[in-house]
Amino acid sequence: MLIWVLRVCATLSGAIIILILAFLVLESLPALRHAGLAGFFTDASWHPTENLFNLLPMLWGTVLAMTGAVLIATPLGILSAVFCHYYAPPVIARQYRRLIELLAGIPSVVYGFWGLVVLVPLIGRLHPPGPSLLAGVIILAIMILPTIALMADAALANVPVQYLRGAHALGLSRWATVRGVVFPAARSGLYTGVILGAGRAVGETMAVLMVCGNVVQMPVSLFDPVRTLTANIALEMAYALGDHRSALFVSGLVLMALILVLVAAAERFAQNHIHV
Amino acid sequence: MRLRHVLLAAIVAALSGCSSDEDETSIVLTGSSTIAPLASELGKRFEALHPRVRVDVQTGGSSRGIADARSELADLGMASRALYEDEHDLKAYTIAYDGVGIIVHRDNPVRKLTDKQISGIYTGEIANWNEVGGRDAPITVVNKAEGRSTLELFLEYFTLESSDIEADVVIGDNEQGIKTVAGNPDSIGYVSIGTAEYDAGQGVPIKLLPLSGVDASTANVRNGTFPLSRPLNLVKKTRPQGWVRRFVDFARSPAARNIVTSQFFVPIAQ
Amino acid sequence: MSEFTVAYARPRREWLAAAVIWSAALVVTGLFLWIVGDIVRHGIGQISWGFITAAPADAGRAGGIGPILVSTLLILGVCMAVSIPLGVGTAVLLAEFTSDDNRFGRLVRLSLDVLAGTPSIVFGLFGLAFFAKVMGLGFSILSGGLTLACMVLPILIRATEEGFRSAPDDYRLSAAALGLSRTATITHLLLPAATPGLVVGLVLGIGRALAETAALIFTSGYVDRMPGSLLDSGRALSIHIFDLSMNVPGGNANAYASALVLVALLLIINAAAAWLGEHCLRQRIVPV
Numbered sequence: 080m081l082i083w084v085l086r087v088c089a090t091l092s093g094a095i096i097i098l099i100l101a102f103l104v105l106e107s108l109p110a111l112r113h114a115g116l117a118g119f120f121t122d123a124s125w126h127p128t129e130n131l132f133n134l135l136p137m138l139w140g141t142v143l144a145m146t147g148a149v150l151i152a153t154p155l156g157i158l159s160a161v162f163c164h165y166y167a168p169p170v171i172a173r174q175y176r177r178l179i180e181l182l183a184g185i186p187s188v189v190y191g192f193w194g195l196v197v198l199v200p201l202i203g204r205l206h207p208p209g210p211s212l213l214a215g216v217i218i219l220a221i222m223i224l225p226t227i228a229l230m231a232d233a234a235l236a237n238v239p240v241q242y243l244r245g246a247h248a249l250g251l252s253r254w255a256t257v258r259g260v261v262f263p264a265a266r267s268g269l270y271t272g273v274i275l276g277a278g279r280a281v282g283e284t285m286a287v288l289m290v291c292g293n294v295v296q297m298p299v300s301l302f303d304p305v306r307t308l309t310a311n312i313a314l315e316m317a318y319a320l321g322d323h324r325s326a327l328f329v330s331g332l333v334l335m336a337l338i339l340v341l342v343a344a345a346e347r348f349a350q351n352h353i354h355v
Numbered sequence: 356m357r358l359r360h361v362l363l364a365a366i367v368a369a370l371s372g373c374s375s376d377e378d379e380t381s382i383v384l385t386g387s388s389t390i391a392p393l394a395s396e397l398g399k400r401f402e403a404l405h406p407r408v409r410v411d412v413q414t415g416g417s418s419r420g421i422a423d424a425r426s427e428l429a430d431l432g433m434a435s436r437a438l439y440e441d442e443h444d445l446k447a448y449t450i451a452y453d454g455v456g457i458i459v460h461r462d463n464p465v466r467k468l469t470d471k472q473i474s475g476i477y478t479g480e481i482a483n484w485n486e487v488g489g490r491d492a493p494i495t496v497v498n499k500a501e502g503r504s505t506l507e508l509f510l511e512y513f514t515l516e517s518s519d520i521e522a523d524v525v526i527g528d529n530e531q532g533i534k535t536v537a538g539n540p541d542s543i544g545y546v547s548i549g550t551a552e553y554d555a556g557q558g559v560p561i562k563l564l565p566l567s568g569v570d571a572s573t574a575n576v577r578n579g580t581f582p583l584s585r586p587l588n589l590v591k592k593t594r595p596q597g598w599v600r601r602f603v604d605f606a607r608s609p610a611a612r613n614i615v616t617s618q619f620f621v622p623i624a625q
Numbered sequence: 626m627s628e629f630t631v632a633y634a635r636p637r638r639e640w641l642a643a644a645v646i647w648s649a650a651l652v653v654t655g656l657f658l659w660i661v662g663d664i665v666r667h668g669i670g671q672i673s674w675g676f677i678t679a680a681p682a683d684a685g686r687a688g689g690i691g692p693i694l695v696s697t698l699l700i701l702g703v704c705m706a707v708s709i710p711l712g713v714g715t716a717v718l719l720a721e722f723t724s725d726d727n728r729f730g731r732l733v734r735l736s737l738d739v740l741a742g743t744p745s746i747v748f749g750l751f752g753l754a755f756f757a758k759v760m761g762l763g764f765s766i767l768s769g770g771l772t773l774a775c776m777v778l779p780i781l782i783r784a785t786e787e788g789f790r791s792a793p794d795d796y797r798l799s800a801a802a803l804g805l806s807r808t809a810t811i812t813h814l815l816l817p818a819a820t821p822g823l824v825v826g827l828v829l830g831i832g833r834a835l836a837e838t839a840a841l842i843f844t845s846g847y848v849d850r851m852p853g854s855l856l857d858s859g860r861a862l863s864i865h866i867f868d869l870s871m872n873v874p875g876g877n878a879n880a881y882a883s884a885l886v887l888v889a890l891l892l893i894i895n896a897a898a899a900w901l902g903e904h905c906l907r908q909r910i911v912p913v
Contacts (some may be wrong), residue, residue, distance in 0.1 A: 082722055088714030092659075092782065096740045099751045106754075126518045128501055155776045158649040166646050175650060177895070178657050184832030184891035185660070186863040187745075189884045192870050193660050195531065200538035208495040208523045208851040209539050221656055226829060230784065233825045237791030241765050254642035268787050275780060278742030284839045284866070285745070293500065293525035304524055309744040314527050314837060316746070317388065318502035319414025324418070331747050338742035342735060389903075391847060392684035393874050411858055413764055413846045452705040530871045557875065618684060619874055 103332045110325035119329055125295045127315070127323040134330055136297045140212070140305035141337065143298060144287060145280040147216035148223055155220070156227030159183055161257055164235045164302055176232065183225035191289035194218045194286045206302040210292030213301040218286050223276035230275060234268020235261060268342075274345050281338055284309040371389050381409040386420020386433030387504075388528070389547070390587050393451065394433055396608050399613060404605075408598055417504060421445065424590040430599050432590040436504030447588040448595075450606045451620035454548035454584040455505055456571030458533070460540045461560040464576050465489040468564055474513045476543060479521035484541060488577040497535050498522035498545030509545055537561050548581075549573050549619030578622045587620060664888060668881030676882060681849050684873050685865060690883055692851035696766060696859025697835070699852060700845055703770025704777060704834050705827075711774070712781035713823065717811060719782070720789030720819075741779035745839040748776050753843040764858040769845025776840060777830035784829060788822015789815060824902035828895050835891060838863045862887050865871075 114122075122133040163172045194214055203209025215324055230325055238261050246256040262269070283336065291316060292304020306314075309332045369385050398410030415423075417434040424432030424445055438447050457473060459465060465488055468476075475481040476494055485491045498520055499506040503624050510517060526532045529546045536542045537560050548571050551563050563571040567582055575581040595603050605611060607623060615622040679689030694878030712723030715733065723730030762768045791816050800810040816823075846858035849865070860868075866883045 081811075082718070084716035085714050085722065089718045089729070089733050090713050092715045092778055093736040095778070096736040096743070099740075099743060099747065099775075102751050102754055103747070106750075109768060124518065126501065128517055131518075139680060150572065154648050155653060158646050159653055162646050162650040163488060166643060167650070175654070177892075178654065180828050180895045181661070182653075182657055182830070183829055184835050184888070184895075185889065186836040186838060186866060186884070188838050188863060188867040188870065189664065189887075190660070192880070193532050193663060196538065197663065199535070203539045207493060207532045207539065207541060210524045221660075224653065225832070226780075229825050229829055229858075230787070233784065233787060233822055234791075236821060237787075239793070252636075252639050254639050257642075267790065271783055271787060272740060275696055275741055277782060278738065278779075281742045282744040282747075288527065292523070293527075294522055295525075306525070309746060312744070313653060313746050314500040314525070315502050316750070317414075318418050318500075318504070319416075320422075320502075328608065328750075331744070331750075334744060334747070335739065338739050342738040342742065345738070346731075346735065388872055390870075392868070395847075395849070396684055409850075411764070411846075411848050413848070413858065414842060528871045530874065553874045 081286060096138070100332075100335060103328055103335065106328035107332055108323050109331050113183050113322055114326070116329075120324075122187055125311075125328050127319070130322070132326050132329070134308070134333055136295050137306050137308045137311050137330065138333060138337065139297055140291070140335070141186055141281060141307040141309070143212060143305065144215045144291070144307055145277060148219035148280045149273065149277050151216065151220035152224045152227055152276055154275070156224050156270060156272065157231045159224070160231035160235050161261075161280060163232055165253060165257055165261075171189045179225050179232075182221070182230065187222065187283060187285040188289075190218055190222055191286035194290035200263060200324040202302070208292065208304065210290055210304050211302045212291065212298045212305045215291040215299075215305065215307070218290050219280045222283060223279050224288060226271040226279055227276040230272025231265070231269050234265040234272070237268065238264045257297070270345075274342070275340065277345075278338065279339070281334070282309060284313045288313050367500050379407055379409060382419075382431065382599055382602055383411045383413070383429045384431045384433055384589070385413040385423045385429040387417040387435040387587075387588075388414040388478055389435040389453070390433040390450075393587070393615065394589075396614050396618065397450075397602075397611055400611070401506075401602055401605055405598075405601075408602075410602065417482075418502070421590060423613035425592055427592060430591070431595070431603070432587045434504075434590050436507065436585050436625060437588070438590070445592055446594060446606065447586075447590050448603050449586040449588050449614045449623055450611075451587040451618075452576055452584050452620060453587055453620050454571065454573065454581050455508055455545055455582070456542065456548040456551055456575035456581075457545050457564045457566060458536050458551050459543050459564060460536060461555070462540050463489060463561050466564070467568075470513065473506060474515065477513070477522075478515065490541075492541040495523045496521065497524045497526060497542055499532070499545070500525050500527050503527075504585055505545065505547070508583060512583050518521050520580055533559060533561055537540050538600075547619070548576060548584075549621070552572050553619050572589045573616075573619070573621050584621070638710045662886065664881055664884045668883075669887035671878055671882035672885060677886065680851065681865075684876070685849070685869050686873065686875050690721055690865060690879075690886065691776045692719065692863065693849055693860050693862055693865050693883075694886070696845065696852050698799060699855065699859065699864040700769045700773065700841070700861055701831065701834055703767060703855065704773040705831070706773060707774040708777045708781055708830065709827075712778050712826070713785055713816075715778075715784045716785035716789060716819075717816075720786045721807075721811060721815070735781075737779040737782055740775070742774075742854070745776065745837055748772055749840040749843040751775075752840060757844055762846070762856065764844065764846035766845050766852055766859045767855045769841045769859075769861065771856075772840050772844045773834045773837060776837065777834050780833060781823075781826040781830045784826025785819060785823045788819030788825075790821065792818035824898055826902045827898050831894055831898070832891065836863060837861075838867050842867075862890075 119132050119134045122131040124131050199209040246260045287307050288310040293306045294304040295306050298305045312327050394412045420434045422433030423429035472487050529550045531543045532546045536544045569581050576584045614624040662793040678691040682688030756762050756771050768834040783801040797815050841861045849860045852859040866880050869880035
């Protein structure tokens with residue numbers, strides 16, 4: 080009896096993404112029919128009002144922003160969790176955890192606003208124009224940090240205390256214990272946190288819209304403005320008609336394909352290295 | 356458990372809501388987020404004058420407003436531009452005007468630019484401020500996202516195509532544009548004049564440049580001397596009737612003038 | 626953790642690791658203080674009881690955020706009411722009833738991971754098409770809450786699943802030895818043991834829900850009136866902040882104040898979630 084209730088729950092949860100994909104495909108059909116899928120990767124540029132739909136620069140923007148954010152947030156997040164559990168005095172650890180939980184709930188629009196008003200002018204003074212890939216990477220890193228940190232924190236809490244006692248008995252130092260015993264024991268949870276964080280980074284819309292500059296181009300340096308696929312949809316959806324609107328849904332599909340590739344690769348990696 | 360009963364009661368109460376008034380009419384507006392605050396305030400004043408009417412405002416962009424007006428999903432669509440040629444099956448009622456002015460950072464020594472210079476800056480021909488009488492610094496060009504009515508107006512006035520423009524930063528809303536220009540001393544952009552006037556008055560480090568010799572101010576948009584302005588329209592497929600018509604009439608009446616100016620737009624001539 | 630003061634073999638590496646870890650914590654704390662400090666500094670001036678209870682006026686530049694707070698809490702309530710049962714149920718299935726190479730389990734997990742990466746704006750557009758149009762809910766708190774539930778579900782499920790995975794197998798084996806049914810084992814033993822994971826999922830999920838803008842603009846809408854029922858449109862706090870900071874000239878001050886209220890709301894909810902986890906569920910089992 081219980082298992083059937085649970086199966087229904089799981090099926091409902093799993094079905095949501097199918098509905099979303101179906102919706103995206105349905106809305107993309109007009110543009111795909113008129114412009115053809117190839118056009119989305121080979122056109123001269125992205126100027127939808129002139130029927131040019133090249134998505135590649137924006138795809139690159141999304142990939143680079145996500146990669147940069149994950150590279151920065153993962154060590155900061157995991158080390159934050161380690162700090163809470165093994166290095167900080169209990170009073171500080173409690174406050175620090177609360178601090179991170181707060182960071183998790185600050186709206187993306189507040190991060191974007193702060194980025195636009197504080198971070199971008201700072202970067203601009205370093206190297207104009209200011210709104211850039213770097214700003215996007217930093218803001219995204221700050222936004223996904225809590226996810227990674229909190230998941231890591233829970234994962235570290237679940238390491239059986241017998242492991243720690245055994246390590247102590249063997250005379251292992253603190254860092255040696257963390258690196259050699261705790262990390263391997265907690266790797267499933269740590270990994271989940273990173274995946275959730277990467278997913279959030281790919282899907283973030285508002286904050287990148289405000290700080291990345293939104294220029295459709297392949298970035299050559301960290302200081303170049305970029306446009307991510309999500310920012311593109313948010314920016315142009317409000318005023319797009321007909322094929323332009325449909326083309327935006329195609330970019331949504333491309334985004335989902337990107338996520339699918341990422342998740343599949345992560346799954347493969349996990350099978351081989353994590354869930355062994 | 357008592358808690359469970361309380362929760363259940365609360366859910367039932369919330370779902371059923373307060374007594375639904377059969378006499379209540381609701382007017383739904385969807386569309387441009389530029390007009391939304393103005394429509395919202397007009398709606399509140401209208402509701403105060405006529406207690407059994409509700410005015411609900413939703414955003415989604417001008418194209419959403421046009422589409423919803425056409426499919427009659429909304430009672431009125433809000434569009435922050437004039438109707439296109441293929442939209443003349445709809446009726447538009449202008450409730451305000453919004454001028455579009457060029458802004459630069461307040462500390463920028465440049466005081467005015469000719470149309471040709473502005474065009475050159477935006478197409479990338481002029482890349483440094485010292486070519487137009489300013490400092491030796493590269494110009495950061497701030498442009499609006501494609502499809503936006505302000506961009507369309509800008510392109511039309513300067514006879515450019517969207518693909519001619521080489522922008523360094525692309526923005527969505529007016530405030531984003533203002534904050535971007537305020538944060539970069541070598542940038543140039545274009546935004547709603549009313550918004551820029553207000554923000555500059557509040558100390559935000561931007562200033563408006565005159566266009567074709569005419570100062571950019573809401574006063575000049577009002578007296579028609581400023582060349583670049585757009586109408587803010589309420590759109591409907593058929594001629595509005597009943598409460599919808601009364602709302603449109605109210606929005607265009609002298610009683611609504613102070614609401615229009617409080618949102619930094621220019622009221623229509625009476 | 627004073628048991629770990631015994632250093633062994635490589636004291637310099639120890640010192641370096643400690644320095645790096647403390648620096649990481651300081652960087653994060655610094656960022657937090659910078660951002661939240663900004664909000665507090667600019668927003669605290671507007672905060673008053675009147676601000677929290679009054680209705681917005683002059684496009685939000687004057688008045689308060691009373692109706693908006695109510696709408697936000699209602700949206701959150703709908704979101705949680707839908708996602709918690711669904712999420713815990715799915716997590717239990719994934720953790721307890723499917724082995725690692727079970728096809729159904731892997732498919733569900735894959736679809737949840739993809740769901741987790743879906744952009745917020747796609748959720749908004751989907752919510753508009755599905756909940757508002759197809760299911761006929763229109764612009765309403767219900768639409769918004771259901772859309773948010775879709776967004777929050779993957780986080781909740783993954784975190785709860787991790788919580789279940791962490792419960793030692795001893796519990797399951799002993800329960801089986803004592804003849805407890807599967808259902809009883811889960812409800813009385815494993816669920817309390819998995820509570821820390823569930824709480825993390827809740828905290829992350831609520832945080833994400835309160836922070837969401839793009840998904841709500843198209844579903845629960847823009848109307849800032851006090852909602853009369855769940856079928857009314859109601860503006861969420863995050864949308865109010867967005868409108869004030871990006872759309873309404875002169876709205877900055879109240880945008881900051883609203884952000885401050887949201888941060889305070891989050892603090893309260895997080896504390897409540899932690900307390901719930903500690904007292905209601907955890908205490909049912911004696912920790913090893």
